[in-house]
Amino acid sequence: MRWNDLFTDLEAQLRFGQWQAVEQDAAELTRGIWAELTLMDRLRGALGQDVRMTLADGRVQTLKMKAIGPAWVGGTDETGSLIVLRDAIVGVETGLNRAAVPSRPLQAGPSVLAIYRALARRREPVQVVSKRGVVLAEGTIDRVGKDHIDVALHARDEFRRSSALQGGRIIPTDVIQLVRASPMGLDDLA
DSSP: OHHHHHHHHHHHHHHHHHHHHHHHHHHHHHHHHHHHOOHHHHHHTTTTSEEEEEETTSOEEEEEEEEEOSSEEEEEETTEEEEEEGGGEEEEOSOOOGGGSOSSOOOOOOOHHHHHHHHHHHTOEEEEEETTSOEEEEEEEEEEOSSEEEEEEOOTTSOOOTTTOOOEEEEEGGGEEEEEEOTTTTTTTO
8 A cells, every 4th residue: 555655646746847848948948938929919919009118318208009110119199290219218107018018029110210211201291209319300391311300390289381391301210219299190101
């Protein structure tokens, strides 16, 4: 009888040891999957939700996530539509659902320059804000270069007309924290 108990105990330990090995393998695979995810992948899991993020200038921006690109997020807040650049995001409040992580990493999507070009084609009035929180320009994006945009300066609530123009500004794209458009300005760009 004691031998049966011993063998039963040994079998249980073996099963438990194998289960531990399976759990360790699963944990390692999970760590590997998480190691491949970018912040943009995590944010993509929050599409349609409100996300609070801290930006480079220290402000906390709540954004209803509408679109995600490789280096930007787009959405709306109480004042309209906006694009926030990845480099300007310094933190995201935890609340992102771990189960909502997409099954595959974000491989492609329109670049932020493509979004700027679409805004330029549509003559959408925008506000450009630097990573320090300074409003760099309000007006219409005229041209998009490889590393800069040209903005015709005018009030955001006016159309781009020669009588409304107050000059122009060239802005390097690497200093931009966010671009704000009208409430409907970014809805169908991404």
